[in-house]
Amino acid sequence: MSLELKSKEHIRGIRKAGRIVAACHKAIAGRIAPGVTTQEIDRFVERFMLDRGATPAQKGYKGYPFATCASVNDVVCHGFPDSVPLEAGDIVTIDMVADVDGWKADSAWTYVLGRATAAVDKLLKAAKLSLMDGIQQAYPGKRLGDVGYAVQSRALREGFQVVTSFVGHGIGRQIHEYPTVEHRGVPGTGVMLEEGMVITIEPILTAGRDDVYIAQDGWAARTKDGAWSAQFEHTVAITKEGPVILTRWE
Numbered sequence: 001m002s003l004e005l006k007s008k009e010h011i012r013g014i015r016k017a018g019r020i021v022a023a024c025h026k027a028i029a030g031r032i033a034p035g036v037t038t039q040e041i042d043r044f045v046e047r048f049m050l051d052r053g054a055t056p057a058q059k060g061y062k063g064y065p066f067a068t069c070a071s072v073n074d075v076v077c078h079g080f081p082d083s084v085p086l087e088a089g090d091i092v093t094i095d096m097v098a099d100v101d102g103w104k105a106d107s108a109w110t111y112v113l114g115r116a117t118a119a120v121d122k123l124l125k126a127a128k129l130s131l132m133d134g135i136q137q138a139y140p141g142k143r144l145g146d147v148g149y150a151v152q153s154r155a156l157r158e159g160f161q162v163v164t165s166f167v168g169h170g171i172g173r174q175i176h177e178y179p180t181v182e183h184r185g186v187p188g189t190g191v192m193l194e195e196g197m198v199i200t201i202e203p204i205l206t207a208g209r210d211d212v213y214i215a216q217d218g219w220a221a222r223t224k225d226g227a228w229s230a231q232f233e234h235t236v237a238i239t240k241e242g243p244v245i246l247t248r249w250e
Contacts, residue, residue, distance in 0.1 A: 003170070003178050005196030011237045013103035014172060014198055015246045018235055020054045020098045021107045022249035032111050034088040038070035041094060042081035049098050057097040057104050057175055064219065069095040069108075071220070076163050076204050076212055076229040077108075078219040088114035091124070093231045097175055106171055106200050107247035108233035119207065120228070126158035127205040127230040134183070134201045138236050138243035142193045148185025151203045163204040163229060165212055165221070170199050171235055193238050198246070202233030 006014070024045055032041060046056050046067035056067035071079035071093040072086070079093075086092060095108035110124055134151040155162045168181030179191045183203040208227025215222060223229060237244040 003194075003197070004172060005194060006172055006198050006237070007196065010103070010172065011198065011246070013101060014105050014235065014237070017054060017098040017100040017103050018105035018107070018246035020049060020052050020100065021096055021105050021247050023052075024048045024096065024098070025094070025107060025109050026249045028094055028109075029111065032086070032092070032113065034113050035085045037083050037085055038072070038079075038081035038092060039083050041070060042066050042068045045094070045096055054098040054100045057099040061175060067096065069093070071095070071231070073228050074223045074226050076206065076221045076223060077166055077231065078221055080217055080220060086113050089117065091120060091228060091230060095231070095233065102173055104171055104173070104175055105235045105247055106175065106233065107235060108202055108231045110230040110232060122158070123160065123205060123207055123228065124230050126155060126160050127203065128232045129158065130154040130162070130183075130203045130205060131201055131232045131234065134203065135234065135236055135243050135245065138193060138199070138201070138238055140193055140195045140238055140240060143188060143190045144179060144181055144193065145185035145189035146187050147201065148182045148190070149187045151201070152184040155203065155205050160205040160207060161210040163206055163210045163212060165210070166204055168200040168202045168233070170197065172198055195238055195240050197238040198235065199238070200233055200235050202231060204229050204231040
């Protein structure tokens with residue numbers, strides 16, 4: 001698979017999609033609560049995108065039937081939205097991809113239902129810090145091994161494991177483009193980052209072991225030991241000035 005560098009115009013197109021994703025995450029933060037179902041959130045996301053001239057790019061991708069992935073508690077990723085009401089104390093990761101005029105942006109965020117316990121709060125903070133440490137390495141001339149090393153090092157320092165079965169990726173016209181972005185690595189190794197690359201960095205951290213299994217629906221990945229997990233993801237452009245987050249909302 002070849003590397004496609006994006007022009008400034010291309011990145012502006014991805015940014016348009018990223019702004020819709022960011023606005024949607026911000027809106028979810030204001031409405032997700034105990035008693036809400038992930039199906040309701042999924043319907044909200046699809047309507048939110050359509051009303052703003054975007055389409056949910058995950059829906060129909062490789063047969064995936066929903067606009068979002070909704071991963072609750074021990075589901076690390078690719079959870080199906082369902083009709084089970086969320087409960088106080090749950091955590092849920094909502095992952096979405098918006099398409100605007102053929103350009104795509106991807107972001108996942110883990111939300112807490114109600115008040116977080118100290119353990120959950122520590123997990124979420126570590127997952128977010130791991131993401132940001134990885135992004136801080138995303139400069140031209142750096143390598144993907146530098147990004148992965150920064151992500152995993154932060155996770156381990158905070159007392160968590162990275163679920164290494166799942167990776168980030170290039171993004172643009174397609175949801176998944178070259179290169180693969182692993183969340184572990186050796187500094188100075190791997191694909192060199194170049195101006196014009198657009199990638200996702202999306203580490204999943206777990207409070208237990210990083211072993212997972214795929215549920216009977218063929219999509220949802222769960223931790224084998226039942227430990228909870230959290231994920232934060234941004235779409236990031238590599239520019240000569242440094243990394244630019246195209247899905248920032250906080």
